[in-house]
Amino acid sequence: MQMLFTGFEALPVIGVIALGLGGIIVIQGLSLLPQFGQGQLIYTILVIVITRELGPILAAFIVFARSGTAITTEIGNMVINREIEAFIATGINPISYLVVPRFLGVTLSMMLLNVYFNVFGLLGSFFIAQLFQPLPFSQYAAGLFEAISAADLASTMLKSLIFGALIATVSTFYGFRVERSSTEIPQNAIRSIGVGFTLLIVANGLLTLVYYL
Amino acid sequence: MSSINTSTIGVQACVRLRNISVQFEDFAALKDVSVEFPLGKTTLIMGPSGCGKSTLLKVAAGLLPPDRGDVEIAGVDALRGRPRAMSEMRKNTGFVFQDAGLWQNMSLYDNLALPLEFHYPELAEGVVRRDIYAWAKRFDLVSILPLRPSTLSGGERKLISFCRAMILNPNLIFLDEPTTFVDRLGVERMLSVLREKKTAGCSMIGVTHDADLTSQLADYILVMKSGELRAFGTTSEVAKSQDPEVREILADVLNEAATYDGDILDLLEPNGDLF
Numbered sequence: 330m331q332m333l334f335t336g337f338e339a340l341p342v343i344g345v346i347a348l349g350l351g352g353i354i355v356i357q358g359l360s361l362l363p364q365f366g367q368g369q370l371i372y373t374i375l376v377i378v379i380t381r382e383l384g385p386i387l388a389a390f391i392v393f394a395r396s397g398t399a400i401t402t403e404i405g406n407m408v409i410n411r412e413i414e415a416f417i418a419t420g421i422n423p424i425s426y427l428v429v430p431r432f433l434g435v436t437l438s439m440m441l442l443n444v445y446f447n448v449f450g451l452l453g454s455f456f457i458a459q460l461f462q463p464l465p466f467s468q469y470a471a472g473l474f475e476a477i478s479a480a481d482l483a484s485t486m487l488k489s490l491i492f493g494a495l496i497a498t499v500s501t502f503y504g505f506r507v508e509r510s511s512t513e514i515p516q517n518a519i520r521s522i523g524v525g526f527t528l529l530i531v532a533n534g535l536l537t538l539v540y541y542l
Numbered sequence: 543m544s545s546i547n548t549s550t551i552g553v554q555a556c557v558r559l560r561n562i563s564v565q566f567e568d569f570a571a572l573k574d575v576s577v578e579f580p581l582g583k584t585t586l587i588m589g590p591s592g593c594g595k596s597t598l599l600k601v602a603a604g605l606l607p608p609d610r611g612d613v614e615i616a617g618v619d620a621l622r623g624r625p626r627a628m629s630e631m632r633k634n635t636g637f638v639f640q641d642a643g644l645w646q647n648m649s650l651y652d653n654l655a656l657p658l659e660f661h662y663p664e665l666a667e668g669v670v671r672r673d674i675y676a677w678a679k680r681f682d683l684v685s686i687l688p689l690r691p692s693t694l695s696g697g698e699r700k701l702i703s704f705c706r707a708m709i710l711n712p713n714l715i716f717l718d719e720p721t722t723f724v725d726r727l728g729v730e731r732m733l734s735v736l737r738e739k740k741t742a743g744c745s746m747i748g749v750t751h752d753a754d755l756t757s758q759l760a761d762y763i764l765v766m767k768s769g770e771l772r773a774f775g776t777t778s779e780v781a782k783s784q785d786p787e788v789r790e791i792l793a794d795v796l797n798e799a800a801t802y803d804g805d806i807l808d809l810l811e812p813n814g815d816l817f
Binding site (some may be wrong): 406407410411412414415416417418419420421422509 | 629642
Protein backbone atom coordinates (compact mmCIF):
# COMPACT_ATOMS: atom_id res chain seq x y z
CA MET A 330 0.00 0.00 0.00
CA GLN A 331 2.82 2.39 0.91
CA MET A 332 4.59 1.59 -2.37
CA LEU A 333 1.40 2.23 -4.33
CA PHE A 334 0.98 5.62 -2.66
CA THR A 335 4.64 6.66 -2.58
CA GLY A 336 5.85 5.02 -5.75
CA PHE A 337 3.10 4.45 -8.29
CA GLU A 338 1.11 7.63 -7.64
CA ALA A 339 4.27 9.75 -7.90
CA LEU A 340 5.13 8.47 -11.38
CA PRO A 341 3.42 11.26 -13.39
CA VAL A 342 5.03 14.17 -11.53
CA ILE A 343 8.45 12.46 -11.48
CA GLY A 344 8.13 11.72 -15.20
CA VAL A 345 7.30 15.34 -16.09
CA ILE A 346 10.14 16.75 -13.99
CA ALA A 347 12.65 14.23 -15.34
CA LEU A 348 11.65 14.90 -18.96
CA GLY A 349 11.85 18.64 -18.37
CA LEU A 350 15.23 18.46 -16.69
CA GLY A 351 16.70 16.25 -19.39
CA GLY A 352 15.34 18.62 -22.03
CA ILE A 353 16.82 21.71 -20.37
CA ILE A 354 20.26 20.11 -20.07
CA VAL A 355 20.25 19.18 -23.75
CA ILE A 356 19.01 22.59 -24.90
CA GLN A 357 21.66 24.40 -22.87
CA GLY A 358 24.39 21.89 -23.61
CA LEU A 359 23.84 21.67 -27.35
CA SER A 360 23.74 25.44 -27.69
CA LEU A 361 26.94 26.06 -25.70
CA LEU A 362 29.26 23.04 -25.82
CA PRO A 363 29.75 22.82 -29.64
CA GLN A 364 31.03 26.41 -29.56
CA PHE A 365 34.03 25.10 -27.59
CA GLY A 366 34.33 21.94 -29.64
CA GLN A 367 33.14 19.89 -26.65
CA GLY A 368 29.81 18.57 -27.99
CA GLN A 369 30.61 15.05 -26.71
CA LEU A 370 30.62 16.36 -23.13
CA ILE A 371 26.81 16.51 -23.22
CA TYR A 372 26.69 12.82 -22.27
CA THR A 373 28.99 13.31 -19.29
CA ILE A 374 26.94 16.29 -18.14
CA LEU A 375 23.72 14.30 -18.49
CA VAL A 376 25.14 11.49 -16.39
CA ILE A 377 26.53 13.83 -13.73
CA VAL A 378 23.39 15.96 -13.45
CA ILE A 379 20.63 13.42 -13.93
CA THR A 380 22.11 10.16 -12.72
CA ARG A 381 24.51 11.24 -10.00
CA GLU A 382 23.16 14.52 -8.64
CA LEU A 383 19.73 15.87 -9.48
CA GLY A 384 17.95 12.58 -10.17
CA PRO A 385 18.17 11.21 -6.63
CA ILE A 386 17.78 14.53 -4.83
CA LEU A 387 14.85 15.81 -6.92
CA ALA A 388 13.05 12.48 -6.62
CA ALA A 389 13.71 12.63 -2.87
CA PHE A 390 12.26 16.16 -2.62
CA ILE A 391 9.13 15.05 -4.46
CA VAL A 392 8.73 11.93 -2.32
CA PHE A 393 9.23 13.95 0.85
CA ALA A 394 6.77 16.65 -0.21
CA ARG A 395 4.11 14.08 -1.13
CA SER A 396 4.59 11.04 1.07
CA GLY A 397 6.77 12.35 3.90
CA THR A 398 4.27 15.01 4.92
CA ALA A 399 1.42 12.55 4.42
CA ILE A 400 3.10 10.07 6.77
CA THR A 401 3.74 12.76 9.42
CA THR A 402 0.12 13.92 9.19
CA GLU A 403 -1.30 10.39 9.25
CA ILE A 404 0.72 9.32 12.29
CA GLY A 405 0.05 12.65 14.02
CA ASN A 406 -3.68 12.12 13.56
CA MET A 407 -3.36 8.59 14.90
CA VAL A 408 -1.69 9.96 18.03
CA ILE A 409 -4.48 12.51 18.55
CA ASN A 410 -7.21 9.89 17.94
CA ARG A 411 -5.58 7.57 20.53
CA GLU A 412 -4.96 4.99 17.80
CA ILE A 413 -1.33 4.62 18.85
CA GLU A 414 -2.39 4.02 22.46
CA ALA A 415 -4.88 1.45 21.16
CA PHE A 416 -2.03 -0.41 19.42
CA ILE A 417 0.01 -0.39 22.64
CA ALA A 418 -3.02 -1.47 24.71
CA THR A 419 -3.57 -4.37 22.31
CA GLY A 420 0.07 -5.40 22.54
CA ILE A 421 0.94 -4.36 18.99
CA ASN A 422 4.20 -2.45 18.78
CA PRO A 423 3.40 0.70 16.76
CA ILE A 424 7.00 0.86 15.51
CA SER A 425 6.78 -2.63 14.00
CA TYR A 426 3.23 -2.15 12.77
CA LEU A 427 3.38 1.41 11.43
CA VAL A 428 7.01 2.43 10.97
CA VAL A 429 8.61 -0.69 9.49
CA PRO A 430 6.20 -1.04 6.51
CA ARG A 431 6.45 2.68 5.82
CA PHE A 432 10.24 2.57 6.06
CA LEU A 433 10.48 -0.34 3.64
CA GLY A 434 7.81 1.05 1.31
CA VAL A 435 9.31 4.54 1.09
CA THR A 436 12.90 3.30 0.75
CA LEU A 437 12.08 0.79 -1.98
CA SER A 438 9.81 3.29 -3.77
CA MET A 439 12.56 5.91 -3.61
CA MET A 440 15.03 3.55 -5.30
CA LEU A 441 12.55 2.58 -8.02
CA LEU A 442 11.52 6.20 -8.59
CA ASN A 443 15.18 7.13 -8.97
CA VAL A 444 15.57 4.52 -11.70
CA TYR A 445 12.38 5.84 -13.32
CA PHE A 446 13.67 9.43 -13.05
CA ASN A 447 16.91 8.42 -14.76
CA VAL A 448 15.13 6.59 -17.56
CA PHE A 449 12.75 9.49 -18.22
CA GLY A 450 15.45 12.16 -17.82
CA LEU A 451 17.84 10.48 -20.21
CA LEU A 452 15.09 9.55 -22.69
CA GLY A 453 13.63 13.05 -22.49
CA SER A 454 16.99 14.53 -23.37
CA PHE A 455 17.15 12.26 -26.42
CA PHE A 456 13.77 13.44 -27.73
CA ILE A 457 14.66 17.11 -27.16
CA ALA A 458 18.02 16.56 -28.86
CA GLN A 459 16.13 15.51 -31.99
CA LEU A 460 14.87 19.08 -32.32
CA PHE A 461 18.37 20.56 -32.41
CA GLN A 462 20.65 17.88 -33.68
CA PRO A 463 18.87 14.81 -35.03
CA LEU A 464 20.89 11.68 -34.29
CA PRO A 465 20.11 7.95 -34.22
CA PHE A 466 19.16 6.43 -30.88
CA SER A 467 22.02 3.94 -31.15
CA GLN A 468 24.53 6.77 -31.31
CA TYR A 469 22.89 8.56 -28.39
CA ALA A 470 22.79 5.38 -26.33
CA ALA A 471 26.41 4.59 -27.16
CA GLY A 472 27.44 8.08 -26.03
CA LEU A 473 25.59 7.64 -22.74
CA PHE A 474 26.98 4.16 -22.08
CA GLU A 475 30.47 5.48 -22.69
CA ALA A 476 29.94 8.32 -20.22
CA ILE A 477 28.30 6.28 -17.47
CA SER A 478 30.31 4.08 -15.13
CA ALA A 479 29.48 1.43 -12.53
CA ALA A 480 30.49 3.97 -9.87
CA ASP A 481 27.83 6.39 -11.19
CA LEU A 482 25.16 3.69 -10.96
CA ALA A 483 26.31 2.64 -7.49
CA SER A 484 26.34 6.29 -6.38
CA THR A 485 22.81 7.00 -7.58
CA MET A 486 21.38 3.83 -6.06
CA LEU A 487 23.19 4.39 -2.76
CA LYS A 488 21.89 7.94 -2.64
CA SER A 489 18.30 6.89 -3.29
CA LEU A 490 18.60 4.16 -0.65
CA ILE A 491 19.89 6.62 1.97
CA PHE A 492 17.43 9.34 0.96
CA GLY A 493 14.52 6.90 1.22
CA ALA A 494 15.62 5.83 4.69
CA LEU A 495 15.99 9.49 5.72
CA ILE A 496 12.53 10.44 4.44
CA ALA A 497 10.85 7.53 6.24
CA THR A 498 12.74 8.13 9.48
CA VAL A 499 12.21 11.89 9.64
CA SER A 500 8.54 11.80 8.64
CA THR A 501 7.58 9.04 11.09
CA PHE A 502 9.66 10.65 13.86
CA TYR A 503 7.79 13.95 13.51
CA GLY A 504 4.46 12.14 13.32
CA PHE A 505 5.13 10.52 16.69
CA ARG A 506 6.22 13.89 18.13
CA VAL A 507 2.61 15.04 18.04
CA GLU A 508 1.36 14.75 21.61
CA ARG A 509 -2.04 16.20 22.39
CA SER A 510 -3.32 18.92 20.11
CA SER A 511 -4.40 18.75 16.47
CA THR A 512 -2.59 22.06 15.85
CA GLU A 513 0.65 20.16 16.43
CA ILE A 514 0.04 18.11 13.27
CA PRO A 515 0.68 20.85 10.66
CA GLN A 516 3.46 22.25 12.86
CA ASN A 517 5.24 18.92 12.88
CA ALA A 518 4.61 18.39 9.17
CA ILE A 519 6.31 21.73 8.46
CA ARG A 520 9.19 20.89 10.81
CA SER A 521 9.63 17.49 9.22
CA ILE A 522 9.88 18.95 5.74
CA GLY A 523 12.35 21.65 6.86
CA VAL A 524 14.57 19.19 8.71
CA GLY A 525 14.11 16.54 6.03
CA PHE A 526 15.14 18.78 3.13
CA THR A 527 18.17 20.00 5.09
CA LEU A 528 19.24 16.45 5.90
CA LEU A 529 18.76 15.40 2.27
CA ILE A 530 20.99 18.23 1.03
CA VAL A 531 23.66 17.51 3.66
CA ALA A 532 23.53 13.76 2.90
CA ASN A 533 23.74 14.48 -0.83
CA GLY A 534 26.80 16.67 -0.28
CA LEU A 535 28.52 14.07 1.88
CA LEU A 536 27.82 11.24 -0.56
CA THR A 537 29.11 13.34 -3.47
CA LEU A 538 32.27 14.04 -1.45
CA VAL A 539 32.68 10.31 -0.80
CA TYR A 540 32.33 9.67 -4.55
CA TYR A 541 35.35 11.87 -5.27
CA LEU A 542 37.53 10.51 -2.44
CA MET B 543 3.56 11.53 48.90
CA SER B 544 -0.05 11.14 49.93
CA SER B 545 -0.40 10.13 53.60
CA ILE B 546 -3.40 7.83 52.98
CA ASN B 547 -2.97 4.08 53.06
CA THR B 548 -2.72 3.02 49.45
CA SER B 549 -1.72 -0.60 49.85
CA THR B 550 -4.28 -3.36 50.05
CA ILE B 551 -2.62 -5.37 52.80
CA GLY B 552 -3.22 -9.09 52.51
CA VAL B 553 -4.69 -8.68 49.02
CA GLN B 554 -2.68 -9.47 45.91
CA ALA B 555 -2.25 -6.59 43.47
CA CYS B 556 -2.94 -6.69 39.73
CA VAL B 557 -1.28 -3.30 39.19
CA ARG B 558 1.28 -1.59 41.41
CA LEU B 559 2.18 2.06 41.01
CA ARG B 560 5.07 3.47 43.00
CA ASN B 561 5.84 7.18 43.35
CA ILE B 562 4.26 8.14 40.04
CA SER B 563 4.62 11.72 38.86
CA VAL B 564 3.38 13.01 35.51
CA GLN B 565 3.94 16.55 34.32
CA PHE B 566 2.22 18.12 31.28
CA GLU B 567 4.34 21.20 30.57
CA ASP B 568 3.85 23.32 33.74
CA PHE B 569 0.91 21.29 35.01
CA ALA B 570 1.47 18.46 37.48
CA ALA B 571 -1.13 15.86 36.46
CA LEU B 572 -0.01 13.28 39.03
CA LYS B 573 2.01 14.07 42.14
CA ASP B 574 4.00 11.21 43.63
CA VAL B 575 1.13 8.74 43.59
CA SER B 576 1.57 5.22 44.95
CA VAL B 577 -1.22 2.68 44.89
CA GLU B 578 -1.80 -1.07 44.57
CA PHE B 579 -4.95 -2.12 42.73
CA PRO B 580 -6.34 -5.36 44.18
CA LEU B 581 -6.32 -8.51 42.08
CA GLY B 582 -9.71 -9.90 41.11
CA LYS B 583 -11.54 -6.80 42.31
CA THR B 584 -13.05 -3.75 40.66
CA THR B 585 -11.53 -0.42 41.60
CA LEU B 586 -13.18 2.76 40.37
CA ILE B 587 -11.29 6.02 40.31
CA MET B 588 -13.35 9.10 41.07
CA GLY B 589 -12.71 12.77 41.24
CA PRO B 590 -13.59 16.07 39.63
CA SER B 591 -12.78 16.71 35.96
CA GLY B 592 -9.09 17.36 35.34
CA CYS B 593 -7.94 15.80 38.62
CA GLY B 594 -5.78 13.20 36.84
CA LYS B 595 -8.10 10.16 36.80
CA SER B 596 -7.58 9.26 33.14
CA THR B 597 -3.86 10.01 33.43
CA LEU B 598 -3.63 7.63 36.40
CA LEU B 599 -5.57 4.97 34.48
CA LYS B 600 -3.29 5.28 31.44
CA VAL B 601 -0.19 5.08 33.62
CA ALA B 602 -1.69 2.02 35.37
CA ALA B 603 -2.35 0.43 31.97
CA GLY B 604 1.21 1.16 30.83
CA LEU B 605 0.01 3.48 28.04
CA LEU B 606 1.57 6.64 29.43
CA PRO B 607 5.12 6.44 30.73
CA PRO B 608 5.35 8.55 33.90
CA ASP B 609 8.05 11.17 34.36
CA ARG B 610 8.96 9.41 37.61
CA GLY B 611 8.01 6.16 39.30
CA ASP B 612 7.50 2.47 38.62
CA VAL B 613 4.58 0.60 37.08
CA GLU B 614 4.03 -3.13 37.51
CA ILE B 615 1.15 -4.79 35.66
CA ALA B 616 0.39 -8.45 36.42
CA GLY B 617 3.93 -8.84 37.73
CA VAL B 618 5.53 -7.32 34.63
CA ASP B 619 7.56 -4.12 34.79
CA ALA B 620 5.52 -2.06 32.32
CA LEU B 621 8.35 0.42 31.68
CA ARG B 622 11.28 -1.95 31.26
CA GLY B 623 9.66 -5.35 30.72
CA ARG B 624 10.88 -7.74 28.03
CA PRO B 625 8.86 -7.62 24.80
CA ARG B 626 7.65 -11.21 25.16
CA ALA B 627 6.46 -10.67 28.74
CA MET B 628 4.82 -7.39 27.70
CA SER B 629 3.04 -9.06 24.79
CA GLU B 630 1.78 -11.86 27.04
CA MET B 631 0.59 -9.29 29.57
CA ARG B 632 -1.22 -7.30 26.85
CA LYS B 633 -2.92 -10.44 25.61
CA ASN B 634 -4.63 -10.63 28.99
CA THR B 635 -5.60 -6.97 29.30
CA GLY B 636 -8.24 -4.83 27.62
CA PHE B 637 -8.63 -1.08 27.56
CA VAL B 638 -11.82 0.85 26.76
CA PHE B 639 -10.86 4.34 25.69
CA GLN B 640 -12.76 7.46 26.70
CA ASP B 641 -12.91 8.55 23.05
CA ALA B 642 -13.05 5.00 21.65
CA GLY B 643 -9.54 5.02 20.10
CA LEU B 644 -10.64 2.99 17.08
CA TRP B 645 -8.30 2.57 14.12
CA GLN B 646 -9.78 4.95 11.59
CA ASN B 647 -8.40 3.40 8.42
CA MET B 648 -9.88 -0.01 9.20
CA SER B 649 -13.44 -1.29 9.12
CA LEU B 650 -15.07 -2.09 12.45
CA TYR B 651 -14.70 -5.77 11.61
CA ASP B 652 -10.95 -5.30 11.16
CA ASN B 653 -10.80 -3.28 14.38
CA LEU B 654 -12.11 -6.35 16.17
CA ALA B 655 -10.13 -8.85 14.11
CA LEU B 656 -6.66 -7.33 14.51
CA PRO B 657 -6.13 -8.17 18.22
CA LEU B 658 -7.23 -11.76 17.59
CA GLU B 659 -5.13 -12.17 14.46
CA PHE B 660 -2.10 -10.61 16.14
CA HIS B 661 -2.15 -12.66 19.33
CA TYR B 662 -3.57 -15.86 17.87
CA PRO B 663 -2.23 -16.09 14.31
CA GLU B 664 -3.03 -19.80 14.29
CA LEU B 665 -6.79 -19.12 14.56
CA ALA B 666 -8.77 -20.05 11.46
CA GLU B 667 -10.55 -17.18 9.70
CA GLY B 668 -13.88 -18.80 10.54
CA VAL B 669 -13.12 -18.82 14.25
CA VAL B 670 -12.13 -15.16 14.18
CA ARG B 671 -15.30 -14.33 12.28
CA ARG B 672 -17.43 -16.31 14.75
CA ASP B 673 -15.93 -14.49 17.76
CA ILE B 674 -16.41 -11.09 16.14
CA TYR B 675 -19.99 -11.79 15.19
CA ALA B 676 -20.74 -13.14 18.66
CA TRP B 677 -19.62 -9.85 20.24
CA ALA B 678 -21.28 -7.70 17.58
CA LYS B 679 -24.54 -9.62 17.99
CA ARG B 680 -24.49 -9.13 21.74
CA PHE B 681 -24.43 -5.35 21.19
CA ASP B 682 -26.61 -5.35 18.06
CA LEU B 683 -23.74 -4.06 15.90
CA VAL B 684 -23.61 -6.73 13.18
CA SER B 685 -25.00 -4.49 10.42
CA ILE B 686 -22.34 -1.81 10.92
CA LEU B 687 -19.31 -4.13 10.97
CA PRO B 688 -18.23 -3.29 7.37
CA LEU B 689 -18.25 0.47 8.11
CA ARG B 690 -15.38 2.65 9.18
CA PRO B 691 -15.39 4.41 12.57
CA SER B 692 -15.85 7.90 11.11
CA THR B 693 -19.38 7.00 9.96
CA LEU B 694 -20.58 6.02 13.44
CA SER B 695 -22.14 7.85 16.35
CA GLY B 696 -20.10 8.35 19.53
CA GLY B 697 -22.10 5.64 21.31
CA GLU B 698 -21.56 3.05 18.56
CA ARG B 699 -17.85 3.82 18.54
CA LYS B 700 -17.74 3.33 22.28
CA LEU B 701 -19.49 -0.02 22.02
CA ILE B 702 -17.06 -1.24 19.36
CA SER B 703 -14.17 -0.05 21.54
CA PHE B 704 -15.71 -2.05 24.39
CA CYS B 705 -16.04 -5.15 22.20
CA ARG B 706 -12.43 -4.76 21.04
CA ALA B 707 -11.25 -4.60 24.65
CA MET B 708 -13.19 -7.78 25.47
CA ILE B 709 -12.42 -9.80 22.37
CA LEU B 710 -9.24 -11.35 23.79
CA ASN B 711 -11.17 -12.39 26.91
CA PRO B 712 -8.88 -10.39 29.21
CA ASN B 713 -8.55 -10.90 32.95
CA LEU B 714 -7.47 -7.31 33.60
CA ILE B 715 -9.73 -4.60 32.18
CA PHE B 716 -9.20 -0.86 32.14
CA LEU B 717 -12.29 1.29 31.62
CA ASP B 718 -12.03 4.99 30.87
CA GLU B 719 -15.56 6.43 31.13
CA PRO B 720 -16.97 3.40 29.30
CA THR B 721 -20.61 4.49 29.39
CA THR B 722 -20.24 8.07 28.13
CA PHE B 723 -22.28 8.67 24.91
CA VAL B 724 -23.82 5.20 25.17
CA ASP B 725 -27.61 4.84 25.29
CA ARG B 726 -29.43 3.10 28.14
CA LEU B 727 -29.67 -0.26 26.35
CA GLY B 728 -25.99 -0.17 25.44
CA VAL B 729 -25.07 0.61 29.04
CA GLU B 730 -27.22 -2.31 30.23
CA ARG B 731 -25.45 -4.64 27.81
CA MET B 732 -22.05 -3.35 28.91
CA LEU B 733 -22.96 -3.82 32.56
CA SER B 734 -24.10 -7.35 31.85
CA VAL B 735 -20.70 -8.20 30.32
CA LEU B 736 -18.83 -6.48 33.15
CA ARG B 737 -20.88 -8.31 35.78
CA GLU B 738 -19.96 -11.61 34.10
CA LYS B 739 -16.31 -10.58 34.11
CA LYS B 740 -16.53 -9.64 37.76
CA THR B 741 -18.10 -12.98 38.64
CA ALA B 742 -15.35 -14.72 36.69
CA GLY B 743 -12.78 -12.99 38.93
CA CYS B 744 -11.42 -10.42 36.48
CA SER B 745 -9.61 -7.41 37.83
CA MET B 746 -11.08 -4.12 36.66
CA ILE B 747 -9.84 -0.58 37.06
CA GLY B 748 -12.08 2.19 35.81
CA VAL B 749 -12.80 5.86 35.70
CA THR B 750 -16.47 6.73 35.74
CA HIS B 751 -19.11 9.24 36.73
CA ASP B 752 -21.83 6.63 36.26
CA ALA B 753 -23.68 5.85 39.49
CA ASP B 754 -25.09 2.57 38.07
CA LEU B 755 -21.67 1.31 37.10
CA THR B 756 -20.30 2.30 40.48
CA SER B 757 -23.06 0.69 42.49
CA GLN B 758 -23.03 -2.55 40.51
CA LEU B 759 -19.31 -3.07 40.09
CA ALA B 760 -17.15 -1.20 42.57
CA ASP B 761 -15.33 -3.18 45.25
CA TYR B 762 -12.83 -0.42 45.90
CA ILE B 763 -12.97 3.32 45.35
CA LEU B 764 -10.08 5.64 44.86
CA VAL B 765 -10.81 9.34 45.22
CA MET B 766 -8.52 11.89 43.59
CA LYS B 767 -8.15 15.63 43.60
CA SER B 768 -5.54 17.82 41.91
CA GLY B 769 -3.29 14.92 40.95
CA GLU B 770 -3.24 13.41 44.44
CA LEU B 771 -5.05 10.52 46.11
CA ARG B 772 -7.55 11.67 48.73
CA ALA B 773 -9.03 8.33 49.73
CA PHE B 774 -8.65 4.67 48.85
CA GLY B 775 -10.47 1.68 50.28
CA THR B 776 -13.45 -0.60 49.93
CA THR B 777 -16.66 1.03 48.74
CA SER B 778 -18.10 1.05 52.27
CA GLU B 779 -14.93 2.47 53.79
CA VAL B 780 -14.72 5.32 51.33
CA ALA B 781 -18.44 6.00 51.34
CA LYS B 782 -18.38 6.29 55.12
CA SER B 783 -15.41 8.60 55.04
CA GLN B 784 -15.78 11.50 57.41
CA ASP B 785 -13.44 13.63 55.32
CA PRO B 786 -15.73 16.42 54.05
CA GLU B 787 -13.64 16.87 50.94
CA VAL B 788 -13.97 13.20 50.00
CA ARG B 789 -17.72 13.29 50.63
CA GLU B 790 -18.08 16.40 48.53
CA ILE B 791 -16.10 14.89 45.68
CA LEU B 792 -18.17 11.69 45.73
CA ALA B 793 -21.41 13.62 45.79
CA ASP B 794 -20.28 15.86 42.93
CA VAL B 795 -18.91 13.02 40.86
CA LEU B 796 -22.05 10.96 41.18
CA ASN B 797 -24.01 14.01 40.17
CA GLU B 798 -26.16 13.96 43.27
CA ALA B 799 -27.00 16.73 45.71
CA ALA B 800 -25.70 14.85 48.71
CA THR B 801 -25.02 16.91 51.74
CA TYR B 802 -22.32 16.41 54.30
CA ASP B 803 -24.95 14.94 56.61
CA GLY B 804 -26.34 12.50 54.07
CA ASP B 805 -25.06 8.96 53.90
CA ILE B 806 -23.11 8.75 50.66
CA LEU B 807 -23.23 4.97 50.93
CA ASP B 808 -26.82 5.29 49.72
CA LEU B 809 -25.54 6.59 46.42
CA LEU B 810 -23.23 3.65 45.98
CA GLU B 811 -25.46 0.76 46.91
CA PRO B 812 -28.29 -0.64 44.81
CA ASN B 813 -30.66 -0.64 47.77
CA GLY B 814 -30.18 3.07 48.34
CA ASP B 815 -32.86 5.63 47.47
CA LEU B 816 -31.55 6.09 43.96
CA PHE B 817 -32.08 2.54 42.84
